[in-house]
Amino acid sequence: MTYPKNRLPEHLADSDRAAGFEVSDAFERFSQMNDIFTRAFWDDRVRTDDTDAFFASYRMEAAPRRGDGFTQKDFALRNAAWLISDIVSERSAAEGIREGFQGAIRDDTPVAPDKVELGDPGVEAAEVKAIAKIFGADLVGITDFDARWHYADRPDVRVMEPVANDLPDGLSRVIVMGHAMDADLVETYPSALAGAATGREYSHEAAIVMQVAAYIRNLGYRAVASMNDTALVIPYAIKAGLGEYGRNQMVLTPDFGPRVRFSKIFTDMPLAVDAPRALGLNDYCDACDVCAVACPVKALPFGPPDFGEEVTKGSPSTQRGVRKWSSDAEACFGYWAKLKSDCAICMRVCPFTRPRPRTGWLDRAWYRLATGAFGDRGRAWARRIAARRARARVKPREWWAALRKE
Amino acid sequence: MTYPKNRLPEHLADSDRAAGFEVSDAFERFSQMNDIFTRAFWDDRVRTDDTDAFFASYRMEAAPRRGDGFTQKDFALRNAAWLISDIVSERSAAEGIREGFQGAIRDDTPVAPDKVELGDPGVEAAEVKAIAKIFGADLVGITDFDARWHYADRPDVRVMEPVANDLPDGLSRVIVMGHAMDADLVETYPSALAGAATGREYSHEAAIVMQVAAYIRNLGYRAVASMNDTALVIPYAIKAGLGEYGRNQMVLTPDFGPRVRFSKIFTDMPLAVDAPRALGLNDYCDACDVCAVACPVKALPFGPPDFGEEVTKGSPSTQRGVRKWSSDAEACFGYWAKLKSDCAICMRVCPFTRPRPRTGWLDRAWYRLATGAFGDRGRAWARRIAARRARARVKPREWWAALRKE
Numbered sequence: 001m002t003y004p005k006n007r008l009p010e011h012l013a014d015s016d017r018a019a020g021f022e023v024s025d026a027f028e029r030f031s032q033m034n035d036i037f038t039r040a041f042w043d044d045r046v047r048t049d050d051t052d053a054f055f056a057s058y059r060m061e062a063a064p065r066r067g068d069g070f071t072q073k074d075f076a077l078r079n080a081a082w083l084i085s086d087i088v089s090e091r092s093a094a095e096g097i098r099e100g101f102q103g104a105i106r107d108d109t110p111v112a113p114d115k116v117e118l119g120d121p122g123v124e125a126a127e128v129k130a131i132a133k134i135f136g137a138d139l140v141g142i143t144d145f146d147a148r149w150h151y152a153d154r155p156d157v158r159v160m161e162p163v164a165n166d167l168p169d170g171l172s173r174v175i176v177m178g179h180a181m182d183a184d185l186v187e188t189y190p191s192a193l194a195g196a197a198t199g200r201e202y203s204h205e206a207a208i209v210m211q212v213a214a215y216i217r218n219l220g221y222r223a224v225a226s227m228n229d230t231a232l233v234i235p236y237a238i239k240a241g242l243g244e245y246g247r248n249q250m251v252l253t254p255d256f257g258p259r260v261r262f263s264k265i266f267t268d269m270p271l272a273v274d275a276p277r278a279l280g281l282n283d284y285c286d287a288c289d290v291c292a293v294a295c296p297v298k299a300l301p302f303g304p305p306d307f308g309e310e311v312t313k314g315s316p317s318t319q320r321g322v323r324k325w326s327s328d329a330e331a332c333f334g335y336w337a338k339l340k341s342d343c344a345i346c347m348r349v350c351p352f353t354r355p356r357p358r359t360g361w362l363d364r365a366w367y368r369l370a371t372g373a374f375g376d377r378g379r380a381w382a383r384r385i386a387a388r389r390a391r392a393r394v395k396p397r398e399w400w401a402a403l404r405k406e
Numbered sequence: 407m408t409y410p411k412n413r414l415p416e417h418l419a420d421s422d423r424a425a426g427f428e429v430s431d432a433f434e435r436f437s438q439m440n441d442i443f444t445r446a447f448w449d450d451r452v453r454t455d456d457t458d459a460f461f462a463s464y465r466m467e468a469a470p471r472r473g474d475g476f477t478q479k480d481f482a483l484r485n486a487a488w489l490i491s492d493i494v495s496e497r498s499a500a501e502g503i504r505e506g507f508q509g510a511i512r513d514d515t516p517v518a519p520d521k522v523e524l525g526d527p528g529v530e531a532a533e534v535k536a537i538a539k540i541f542g543a544d545l546v547g548i549t550d551f552d553a554r555w556h557y558a559d560r561p562d563v564r565v566m567e568p569v570a571n572d573l574p575d576g577l578s579r580v581i582v583m584g585h586a587m588d589a590d591l592v593e594t595y596p597s598a599l600a601g602a603a604t605g606r607e608y609s610h611e612a613a614i615v616m617q618v619a620a621y622i623r624n625l626g627y628r629a630v631a632s633m634n635d636t637a638l639v640i641p642y643a644i645k646a647g648l649g650e651y652g653r654n655q656m657v658l659t660p661d662f663g664p665r666v667r668f669s670k671i672f673t674d675m676p677l678a679v680d681a682p683r684a685l686g687l688n689d690y691c692d693a694c695d696v697c698a699v700a701c702p703v704k705a706l707p708f709g710p711p712d713f714g715e716e717v718t719k720g721s722p723s724t725q726r727g728v729r730k731w732s733s734d735a736e737a738c739f740g741y742w743a744k745l746k747s748d749c750a751i752c753m754r755v756c757p758f759t760r761p762r763p764r765t766g767w768l769d770r771a772w773y774r775l776a777t778g779a780f781g782d783r784g785r786a787w788a789r790r791i792a793a794r795r796a797r798a799r800v801k802p803r804e805w806w807a808a809l810r811k812e
Contacts, residue, residue, distance in 0.1 A: 059515075110466075
């Protein structure tokens with residue numbers, strides 16, 4: 001289901017305006033068959049010996065060993081970090097579902113037979129957000145269900161053929177949670193070691209999203225836990241007020257910059273929604289191309305946002321009809337495959353990726369400049385400061401040496 | 407297997423002396439059949455309608471609702487908090503194993519075919535400890551395998567009959583990890599709400615112990631992940647230098663007092679071991695009976711440590727032949743069953759349970775006094791201060807009200 005342009009529900013049209021979303025007539029829902037990871041299993045234009053070896057490297061007997069950051073210990077840590085996510089994602093493989101990736105996480109517990117009596121939706125929303133933080137979420141926002149961001153279909157992972165990607169009706173609210181990645185590991189991208197930050201956070205988010213969803217079901221409401229499956233999380237995260245879209249294809253957040261992953265819960269619990277926030281973060285990207293310059297395969301755009309036609313040369317992995325920066329997904333994932341690990345150099349070099357939440361006065365002052373408190377001249381100044389403060393990659397062997405001394 | 411008194415390996419006899427352990431000729435290994443939770447399934451002296459209802463309350467359709475701290479929301483949070491632990495503990499039920507409780511956690515990943523080249527055992531130990539902290543452990547220590555602490559048998563949970571409790575040979579090292587419980591939830595004991603602190607930490611420890619064990623297997627060494635199963639963790643935690651045994655039957659740690667749970671990994675990775683530490687914590691208990699006074703069913707001893715014969719009136723749930731404080735497990739668990747949730751009033755009221763790790767100067771000064779830096783007179787002074795600073799239970803409804811305002 002999607003919304004014809006002139007029939008988009010008013011509350012979504014309003015929130016599109018607030019978020020600065022521009023959706024053209026060319027918009028169509030994204031098929032998860034065209035996700036670059038899914039294509040690596042069925043599309044010969046993407047699948048190579050390298051992509052096969054990339055996936056195999058997540059098993060230790062197939063993990064390659066070559067050079068600093070790609071030793072057995074680096075792969076050992078990365079692969080162990082993924083464990084909890086792996087256990088969840090593999091348990092419904094026989095039904096064609098890779099939970100949390102290609103299909104929602106199944107309900108481990110039923111909906112309680114009694115609905116708890118709820119108060120004001122604003123108060124209940126504050127409470128659920130605080131509960132999510134107790135379970136370990138770093139950021140939480142709530143927004144309205146929006147069919148446009150839901151995959152048109154999902155792959156049955158047994159045969160890699162498209163099947164229906166349906167949610168039950170009535171799940172009108174989406175709780176979006178942000179999960180900050182380990183700052184020190186991120187500093188070592190690109191490396192298999194840095195991939196431990198990714199795996200650890202997928203494992204965290206799997207546990208957290210499942211626990212929060214179980215809590216809501218225990219209150220008598222429905223709750224479907226979701227990671228990368230079912231719908232695009234980026235528009236939901238922006239709509240929920242957690243951040244803005246950056247040139248590096250990630251959500252830039254005030255506390256962590258792009259150093260954060262997202263999970264979501266679809267629920268019928270009546271909760272107040274958050275408004276998108278104008279944070280001044282992506283305006284900074286307009287005249288910053290640090291990520292695009294740093295990308296070794298030049299997969300990121302240098303120009304202004306567009307509707308996805310130009311930069312990506314018609315790739316089926318590009319969302320059409322939404323004005324935004326789009327990457328060359330084939331080039332990006334091709335580099336991952338060569339590395340045998342995920343790359344996020346574009347996260348590491350982003351000036352908004354600070355090692356820790358900005359608590360020092362210098363960080364706070366820079367952030368105010370960078371987000372436009374002193375207009376374009378302040379932004380230009382922030383860019384010059386950022387260039388001087390740019391951090392070199394931490395060598396994985398330095399990370400291990402520091403660890404031993406702790 | 408156990409060690410005849412005159413054949414206890416020398417390194418264990420040494421470490422017994424360092425830890426202040428006194429083991430008598432009456433010592434025999436504990437049968438997990440006699441664990442009070444296991445007895446609640448087969449022993450009519452323990453099993454009652456209340457104990458059945460206690461276990462049933464972990465399903466929302468059977469969770470009772472009565473009064474502050476025992477509302478649907480309180481049980482909802484507690485039961486959701488347990489989810490990750492539940493998923494792990496239930497997955498081998500068909501083979502008679504309740505993973506992490508009555509049987510070790512199964513290996514989710516194989517041992518890597520290549521052993522990583524290791525350096526100095528002290529350096530490797532420091533590194534593994536730091537890795538455990540990256541995965542979320544709050545405390546880590548390493549000690550030698552000691553067959554005395556291993557259950558003589560474990561129950562097959564299908565039939566509740568004893569079966570062999572064996573580990574593979576050669577797992578000579580035990581990594582013990584401590585997992586701090588949420589300070590604010592602990593302040594609400596007794597309540598179903600406070601049980602969320604227990605469940606959340608079991609879920610954390612399940613994930614963490616499985617990830618660290620997977621990491622070690624990825625290095626080419628064997629690693630068996632364990633929670634409450636396989637062996638008593640308390641003597642191992644003390645031997646690993648993490649704390650001392652308290653009157654309230656818990657390990658008192660410098661950072662968290664008794665507000666901590668423990669997991670462990672059995673491995674053949676050659677790691678340097680830690681020595682038990684004389685911390686001055688349990689000497690404080692000699693003249694402190696705050697926990698014993700607070701216990702509503704008087705399940706804790708008021709006198710000096712003994713060999714387990716007197717206080718507990720010959721209960722099979724008491725470890726025999728080790729000089730220590732012993733509780734009346736039947737009275738203790740009987741109270742849990744009445745509450746339909748775990749009770750840890752004795753953790754909440756312990757003067758060493760501070761809301762946060764002791765970072766304020768007053769907390770640090772008190773800790774120095776309490777642990778004997780100024781002898782018995784300093785300790786007496788610390789007891790008077792502790793009595794004045796004693797915190798009342800936080801009412802669950804106050805906890806929820808504070809949450810909504812966050």
